[in-house]
Amino acid sequence: MLISRLEQLGLGVLTRSCPPELVDRVVGEAGRSEKRRRLLSARFTVYFVLAMCLFSQADYLEVFRLVKTGDKGLRSCSGVNKSSLTRARQRLGWPVMRELFRSVARPLGTDDELFHGLRVLALDGTLLAVPDSAGNNDAFGKSGSQRSPMGYPQARVVAVAECSSHALLDAAIGGFKDSERIVSDALDAHVATGTLLLADRGLWVLARWHRLRDQGTHLLWRIERRKARRVQDVLPDGSYLARIEANKHSKAAGTVKAPSALVRVIEYRVDGQADVVRLITSLTNHEQYPAEELAVLYARRWEIGLVFDEIKTHQRGRPVLRSQTPDGVRREIYAHLIVHHAARDLLDEAARLHRSTAERTSFTRALYVVRRSVISPSGFFPPRPESGTGASDSPRSAGVCCPAEDLATARA
Template identity: 40%
Template sequence: MTGWGAGQRVRIGILTKVFTAELVDAAIAKHGRAERRRRLLPAWLVVYFVLALCLFARESYEEVLRVLTSGIPGSGALARVNRSSLCRARARLGEDVLETVFRQVTGPLATPATPGAWWRGLRLLALDGTQFDLPDSTSNGDTFDGPSATGGVPFGFPQVRAVVLAEVGTPGVLDARLGGYRDGERGLAYPLAGSTGPGDLVIADRGFWSVEFAHVFTMGGADLLVSLQSNHLGTAQEELPDGSYLSMARPGKDVRLRAAREGRTLPRHVIYRVIAFAKGDKVAYLGTTLLDPEQYPADELVALYRERWEIELAFDEIKNHLGPGGPIRSRTPEGVRQELWAYLAVHHAIRQFAHTAALTRPTVDADRVSYLKCVRIVRRSIPSQLGATAAKLTRSFAEAGREARARPLPARRGRECPRAIKKPNRWPVLRTRARRDTVQPGRWAHNRTTKQPPSRKTGTQGNPSLVTA
């Protein structure tokens, strides 16, 4: 087999309605990744293969390719394709094509009929950062870095830091930026301001607020509701009837100098509203650019801030329900970024499917449509949709939506849970590059039967012994 015919395009189940052949071809052409000769693994097939890897995160490369192409006339030659060929095909495709696919499919999902997506005429958006564990390869560790023990000894997995902007009501991802473990969330968040505009209320956690952050997001017309640290309360200007007060903050000298070097202009000061509220036995603070206490009551804003946690559920869906629940597959930096853009694109497509199902009469909250159930429906649809026409895909999309909402989840409870570390790492592991630099030609053996703290000198658990190769 030397190529694929026009009628031999694979399908990715009901998600083909989102990831159309025209969309994939446009992304490939934009970055000049089209083949100059006929290949067994053309670029468009590799795009669908990478998307399918996210749907079947625990399956091997060969099994995912078999599920994706079984039933296609003339696809028998793909049975001889091995993992190394698929890895080379991913490398030829690069990361830019999948990023473009993500940016083409992403966009606002909420409509005026979407429950929980709006508050007093404002569309609710959540902004937050998270980390994705990566395979412990030398290139991943050198490029992205990761947690380190005392003395700078790396332990655990290398990690990518992602800052994501998502809708609260759906929750579909609108935009994202990827960086290394040492990159600050605030710096990664600045470009996301371009995906907001008038009528949007961006809810963010502590650590994001600054004069520059407020300026960047409000320039486009968006409003902010951000948790404040105690050193970001500014200078009180006026007390308001509801107990909140207007405050003023000025950019620091370092911020002004950096902006001047980059040719940017910052305001001399910003005015924002500070709301104090009781959080357990402590006092917490919110900062908002919604200054009118009558139109935007303080007690409603305090209750509204809880909705930021919807983005944490989106992270859980991507990592654990859609993803492998641990490190992703790719062992090269370009492959990591390619895979993460694919995860974000597939998550948005499944959220679009769930939202469409939720709006079917009678309308239910999108929270009550099980995301895991939607993932399973999409997985099952791939073998049954090979060679399907566009009309059949549309019917299948609607039928699958009725199945997804057949037994909705119970209404979300208003519960509270204190912050806790759910994945403690008491076993520092020397990464490949650190092990090669420090203990060659041997390796550290850890005594996992003891519960002693890591040694400050070695960064290892208990009594480390050097085992020679």
């Protein structure tokens, strides 16, 4: 039943998520608008880059052939080759895709999925293999030693995801040698008042704790056992308040020493494991936020691992990204994040219409619907509204389907 909803929502999924007006605005703000009329416009190039992520097994010209069926102005065009497509993508640049992702990324979960009124987010990182070119090797680096590098260069992606909907909300890209702690410093979107951020001990930094708390977000963080030893008070549910201090060597690195923080510590063991899991949280009210509930909630941090799997295994479809340059790699990664959010948005809306949950339908099948919507000749590139006709900036006026509205009308 839910798949039939996906089929109804599928038309123009990418243009529904990234309407032409939004693409044109982002391109203009990035200074990438055309000074003269081009066959391969910046708008078309954006959609072409997104389509390359959907059809990762196809070469450039095959992807162009699939996509141009949705653009009347390109169906009979000639003279487009691999070099012209490459130049179009180079003109676009990777910051356009980053800003487009930041413009479309938003939480998709409902109020019913909040934890005591807090939206639960997870912070973590993953590695993506990129082609073994000289530029990629210099920019991203490989595993192994300098004398004996191993495998492909790898880009490190650190992201924030909404646990309930698997929607990625922000992401930063670094190299293999870059620490996840440093890369994650660039992540601020949607981490604010009304959110609860889950993170692993590898991302712990006291200065980041203070910065996130200043933004209004609450934190549930796993840390090493040697930290937070200065017990202030033991609470009735077995948790306790403790003072956590900055690393005494922080000044040696030339950084300003962060002040101490009062945290609530929760310790527990997982069945079958000897190690004690130690969590710290800013939620100090043990009556409103019982320790047992927080321990169970922390397991949802692994939801972001499922998000990475959806992108790397199901969406990407190939073990190595295709871009041969560092700029191309960054552009391709942000394009993959946009496509993933569009597919998740589709699943979320279909689930709401069917009064179900997106978790009951596979992400792979949603991708099939998105791919079919791209090669459909009925609207991957909706027409640009004529100026002076009184057309509004809404997706519907631009020719983008509004599936929820259309389905509601049909059901009525």
